[in-house]
Amino acid sequence: MSAFAVLGFGGSIFDVLSSKSTYSSTMRFAATLVFAATGEWIAERAGTMNISLEGMILTAAFTSALGSDLTGNVWIALLFGIAGGFLIALIQGVMSHRFGANQFVVGLTLNVLAVGITAFLAAEIDPVVTRAGIIRVPLLSRIPLIGEALFAQAWLLYLLYPLIPLAWWAVYRTRWGLDLRCAGENPQAADVSGIDVNKRRRQAVYVCGMCSGLAGTYLTIGQVGSFGADGVSGRGFIALAAVIFGGWVLKGAVGGAVVFGFFLAFGSVFQALGYDANPQVLGALPYVMAITTMILFARRGRQPASLGRPFVRGLT
Amino acid sequence: MTAAANVTETPVVRAPSAAAQRLRTVFRSLPVLAQYLISIAVALTLCGILVEVTGGSASKVMSALLDGSVRSPGAWGLTLSTAAPLLVVAAGTIVAAKAGLSNIGQEGQLLLGCAATAFIGTRADLPAPMVIVLSFLGAMVLSGMWAGLAALMKFTRKVPEVMSTLLLGFVAAQLTTFGLTRKWLLLATNNTSRVNNGEPLPDRAKMPTFTLFGNEVSWGVIIALVVTILISFVLRRTTIGFRLRALGHNSRTARRAGVSAAIVGGGALVVSGAAAGLAGGLWMTGGSAGDRFTTNVSSNIGWQGLLVALLARDRASLAIPMAFVFAALRTGSSFLAATGVDRRITDVVQAMLVLALLVPPAIASVQRRRRPRGGSA
Numbered sequence: 001m002s003a004f005a006v007l008g009f010g011g012s013i014f015d016v017l018s019s020k021s022t023y024s025s026t027m028r029f030a031a032t033l034v035f036a037a038t039g040e041w042i043a044e045r046a047g048t049m050n051i052s053l054e055g056m057i058l059t060a061a062f063t064s065a066l067g068s069d070l071t072g073n074v075w076i077a078l079l080f081g082i083a084g085g086f087l088i089a090l091i092q093g094v095m096s097h098r099f100g101a102n103q104f105v106v107g108l109t110l111n112v113l114a115v116g117i118t119a120f121l122a123a124e125i126d127p128v129v130t131r132a133g134i135i136r137v138p139l140l141s142r143i144p145l146i147g148e149a150l151f152a153q154a155w156l157l158y159l160l161y162p163l164i165p166l167a168w169w170a171v172y173r174t175r176w177g178l179d180l181r182c183a184g185e186n187p188q189a190a191d192v193s194g195i196d197v198n199k200r201r202r203q204a205v206y207v208c209g210m211c212s213g214l215a216g217t218y219l220t221i222g223q224v225g226s227f228g229a230d231g232v233s234g235r236g237f238i239a240l241a242a243v244i245f246g247g248w249v250l251k252g253a254v255g256g257a258v259v260f261g262f263f264l265a266f267g268s269v270f271q272a273l274g275y276d277a278n279p280q281v282l283g284a285l286p287y288v289m290a291i292t293t294m295i296l297f298a299r300r301g302r303q304p305a306s307l308g309r310p311f312v313r314g315l316t
Numbered sequence: 317m318t319a320a321a322n323v324t325e326t327p328v329v330r331a332p333s334a335a336a337q338r339l340r341t342v343f344r345s346l347p348v349l350a351q352y353l354i355s356i357a358v359a360l361t362l363c364g365i366l367v368e369v370t371g372g373s374a375s376k377v378m379s380a381l382l383d384g385s386v387r388s389p390g391a392w393g394l395t396l397s398t399a400a401p402l403l404v405v406a407a408g409t410i411v412a413a414k415a416g417l418s419n420i421g422q423e424g425q426l427l428l429g430c431a432a433t434a435f436i437g438t439r440a441d442l443p444a445p446m447v448i449v450l451s452f453l454g455a456m457v458l459s460g461m462w463a464g465l466a467a468l469m470k471f472t473r474k475v476p477e478v479m480s481t482l483l484l485g486f487v488a489a490q491l492t493t494f495g496l497t498r499k500w501l502l503l504a505t506n507n508t509s510r511v512n513n514g515e516p517l518p519d520r521a522k523m524p525t526f527t528l529f530g531n532e533v534s535w536g537v538i539i540a541l542v543v544t545i546l547i548s549f550v551l552r553r554t555t556i557g558f559r560l561r562a563l564g565h566n567s568r569t570a571r572r573a574g575v576s577a578a579i580v581g582g583g584a585l586v587v588s589g590a591a592a593g594l595a596g597g598l599w600m601t602g603g604s605a606g607d608r609f610t611t612n613v614s615s616n617i618g619w620q621g622l623l624v625a626l627l628a629r630d631r632a633s634l635a636i637p638m639a640f641v642f643a644a645l646r647t648g649s650s651f652l653a654a655t656g657v658d659r660r661i662t663d664v665v666q667a668m669l670v671l672a673l674l675v676p677p678a679i680a681s682v683q684r685r686r687r688p689r690g691g692s693a
Contacts, residue, residue, distance in 0.1 A: 051420075051478060091671070099678030104418050104478060105626055109670045112619055116663030117366075123658040124370040234486050237479055244476075280497075284490035287483045294475040 012275050022262075022269045023149035028223050030261020031157045032057070032215045036239035037257040038167050039211025041250055044243055045171060046204030047184035047197075049308040052092045052107035054236025055114030056209050060085040060216025062118040062127075065227035069127035074221055077130075078156070081217030082210050088114060089209020093202035100310055111236075119229040131225045132156045154222035159214060167211075168250050180204055184304035187311040197311045212236070234287065238264075241290035247301030256293070263289045344683050351676035359672035363665050372657035381662070384651030385644035393531030397602050399643035400540035401426075401595035405621020406628060406635040407544040408591020413630045414551055415584035416564035417470075418478045422592040423618030424485025425462050429455035429596020431492045434502060434514050434609035437521030437601065444520040448601060451521060455593040455600075462488060463589020467582035477585060485618075493611050502609050514609030523601040536598040541636070543594065548632035560584055592618060620646070620666060627670050629677070642666055 016022050036057055043050040060081040067073075067080025088110050096103035135158070137151035171177035182190040183200040190197050219235075220227050238260050245259070246252025267282030343351065364374035385395050405422050412419040436451035466484060469475035495501035496512040504515040525532045551557040559580050562570040571577055595617065599605050605613050620642050627642075628634035645666055649659040 049476070049478070095671075095674060095678065098682075099675070100681050101674045101678045104420075106671075106674065108418075108420055108622070109626060109667055109674070112623060113664065113667035113671065116660055116667050120366075120658050120660040120664055121370065123660060234483065237482055240479055241483070244479075278494070280490040280494040283493075284487045287486040287490075291469070291475070291480060291483050291487075294479065295469055295473045298475045299473055 012270070012273070015273055015275075016266070016269055018145075019269070019273060020145060020148055021272065022265070023146050024153070025265040025269050026258065026262045027149040027153060027157065028261075029264040030258045031153075031160060032219045032223065032235055033239045033242060033257035033261050033264075034160055034254055035163070035215035035218060036212050036236060037242040037246075037253045038163060038250070039208035039215075040239055041243050041246070041248070041253045042167060042171060042180070042211070043204045043208035044248060044307055045184045045304055046180045046201045047187065047304055047306050047309065047311070048096070048103060048201055048205055048208075049240075050092065050107060050205060050208055051104060051237075051240065052088055052110040052114075053208070053212055053239060054232060054234070055107070055111040056085040056088045056212035057216045057219065057236050058111075058114045058118055058232045059088050060213040061220045061232060062122060062216075062227055063087075064213075064217040065127040065129050065220045066121075066125070068129045068221060069125070072130045074130070074132045074156070077221050078214075078217050081220070082213035085209040085211070085213025085216060086206060087209075089206045089212075092209070093205040096310070097198040097201045097205070100312065103308065103310065115229070118227075122227055122229055127227055129220060129226050132221045154218075156214075156218045156222040159218075163211070163214070164250065164254060171250070176200075176203075181304075183311070184306060187306055187309075191311070191313055201311070215239075235264075238286060238290050241294055244301060244303075245293045245297050247297065248303055259293075260286055260290060340679075344679060348676060348680070351679070352673065355672040355675045356669065359668040360665070363661065363668055366664065367657055367661060370657075372655060372661075376655045377652065377657050377661065380651040380655050381645065381648030383648070385646075385648035388651075390531055391647060393525075393528065393533045394604065395640065395643045395647045396531070396537050397525075397534035398604055398646055399639040400534060400536040400602065401599040401617050402621045402624050402642055403540040403635060403639035404543055404595040404598060405592050405618055406624035406639055407540075407547045407632055408588035408595070409622055409625035410628070410630045410632055410635065411547060411551065411560070411591070412584050412588035413625065414557075414564045415560045415581050416567060417581055417585055417588075419463060419466070419481050419585055419588045420478060420622060421463070421466065421481030421483075421485040421488075421618075422588075422595075422622050423614055423616065424481075424488035425459040425589045425592035426596040426599065426618040426621075427485075427492055427614040428462055428488050429459045429593030430600040430605070430613050431495055431502060431596075431609060432458040432593065433521075433597040433600040434517065435495075437517045438515040440521075442520075444524075447521045448523065448597075451601070452594055452597040455597040456590040457593075459593025459596065460586045460590035463592070464582070464586045466589075467578075467585040470585070471578035471582055481585075489611070492609075496609070496611060504608065511610070516608045517601065521601060522603065522607075523598070534598075534602050536602050539594075539598065540639075543591070544632050544636060547591075551632070556580070592621070595621060616663070623666055623670050627673055629673075641669075 036053055040050055040053050063084030064077040064081030067077035092106055092110055095101045095106045132154040135155045141147045141151040179195045180200045182195060183197045187197040224231060239257060242256030242260055243253045245256030263286040266285055270277055367374045367377050385391055409419060432455040433451040436454045437447055440447045440450050462484060466477050466480040469480050470477045496503050499505055502514045504513055507513055523534050523536050525534050559575045563575055563577060563580050567577055599617050624635055624638045624642050627638045645662040649662040652659045
């Protein structure tokens with residue numbers, strides 16, 4: 001009833017923070033966001049504000065369910081999921097960085113298209129999903145409090161551990177990453193020095209599509225175990241907020257995604273511990289927190305100088 | 317392979333790209349209208365293939381859509397009445413877009429508009445036209461303020477409006493759900509169903525209709541047309557419209573010329589939110605949404621209105637026919653049950669149409685870019 005009185009009650013928060021299930025649940029919700037935020041971070045460093053992230057996750061969530069339905073094999077489902085995310089990325093990349101269409105318009109249309117097409121196909125096909133198995137990593141899963149959260153999960157989640165350093169290395173330590181960051185900061189200078197700006201931006205969007213493919217696959221095969229047409233419900237936008245929250249630095253984006261994962265998980269954990277709170281307050285919490293963090297941090301972050309601006313060679 | 321073949325190796329390798337080049341040249345040399353027609357045809361064919369692959373019949377779907385939207389008796393009136401809220405959402409979206417801002421939270425703003433209309437419509441004890449006027453005003457104020465929150469965040473804290481408007485939509489959905497759990501807000505006083513429903517709107521709070529060639533058409537259609545023409549006029553012919561467009565074209569120049577980005581841009585966002593609220597009022601009182609408030613009463617009208625604006629490429633005059641096309645797809649979809657194809661195929665058709673119409677102008681801009689400038693080169 002009185003959610004605020006309950007929220008003000010410090011003991012309940014302590015209970016939530018000291019419970020092992022909080023951390024496990026947070027990681028389950030955060031994994032989707034972390035995969036997606038990593039991809040979005042790469043796309044934004046190259047200068048694309050990729051709002052079709054939501055559509056990429058949703059498409060991948062469906063195609064991976066389809067792959068699972070057809071073969072029952074998690075690896076095939078993973079391939080299907082990556083392909084689904086890549087497909088949306090292909091349209092986004094080509095339309096906005098080859099044909100020069102407005103990237104927000106393309107992204108928005110793709111989001112609506114993804115909602116329509118997955119809802120339609122799910123109604124026609126109704127895929128049955130085989131979940132990925134839970135693997136307990138010996139020793140590490142016995143770390144107190146966070147061991148189970150990090151090392152006793154559906155194995156798809158462990159793909160995060162190589163992905164994050166790989167993304168960091170590719171963006172900060174390779175020629176490709178240097179080109180890509182340059183395309184996001186100063187495309188004119190990049191162009192003059194011989195970098196094909198729009199090509200790099202397209203590639204970054206493709207990488208983002210594949211990361212979102214992982215996100216969607218994890219959501220369907222790892223976390224939920226079925227495809228729901230409204231299962232993504234703004235996660236893509238929360239991942240976008242995580243990138244802003246992180247100030248366009250990878251560790252910040254990942255951290256932000258974990259924080260938002262906590263707020264997504266908070267409702268169920270809070271109620272599982274026997275506390276009573278208004279369901280609408282709990283439901284609105286992740287979105288309110290995403291907005292609040294943007295209010296606090298959007299100004300501070302050093303965003304890529306030409307984020308969201310199309311690149312056209314010549315005078316600007 | 318002979319030596320002669322080796323000489324021609326380079327062109328042989330490039331042959332597919334040359335063919336693609338030729339195809340592109342052919343496509344470009346077509347008149348603009350033909351480009352649009354081809355794009356639309358491709359989009360519709362893809363949708364048709366989708367229907368056929370999933371075991372339906374594309375021709376049956378087509379004829380069911382036409383029956384539901386225009387051919388069956390009274391369908392015209394229904395389609396026109398559905399087009400009204402779509403058009404108003406689109407007109408509001410165009411205001412924000414002209415100022416260079418992307419409001420994409422219409423669905424939530426429209427939901428709040430529906431809620432305000434239901435709240436005032438079921439309570440205000442006034443004669444018929446006054447109830448509607450008052451409830452529409454309430455809807456516009458509430459939704460305008462909701463979009464105003466995004467404007468405030470944009471111009472004081474640099475929060476991108478693309479994200480804040482959308483995320484606020486999710487909060488709005490939770491707010492209205494909360495409203496449906498309290499009798500002093502939206503919940504019906506004698507709700508017996510397991511789902512929380514709102515109080516039914518009394519007849520005096522419903523939009524009256526007029527008869528046109530045997531079709532019942534809502535007066536909302538007239539309101540929508542007036543609002544669209546008014547917005548179009550303000551944007552084209554007034555100082556404030558000029559400032560707004562200047563801001564959208566080049567915000568730095570506009571600021572140097574004395575345009576306040578916060579006031580004009582923020583105002584544009586508020587107006588677009590208020591338009592979504594008005595659309596919510598039209599939708600709520602128009603009859604197609606049912607007679608009471610529920611959590612999913614907005615049923616994608618906001619999203620579809622947004623697509624109408626995209627399809628019209630921010631031209632109010634084009635938004636009118638586009639709103640009709642989308643409304644026809646919407647009303648037509650209710651006849652799809654007989655064909656065994658899920659009605660959400662029309663959502664796919666709508667998005668594909670928008671995507672298809674992005675292609676010809678994009679190709680034209682690529683073409684313009686590649687053409688050498690003013691005789692140099």
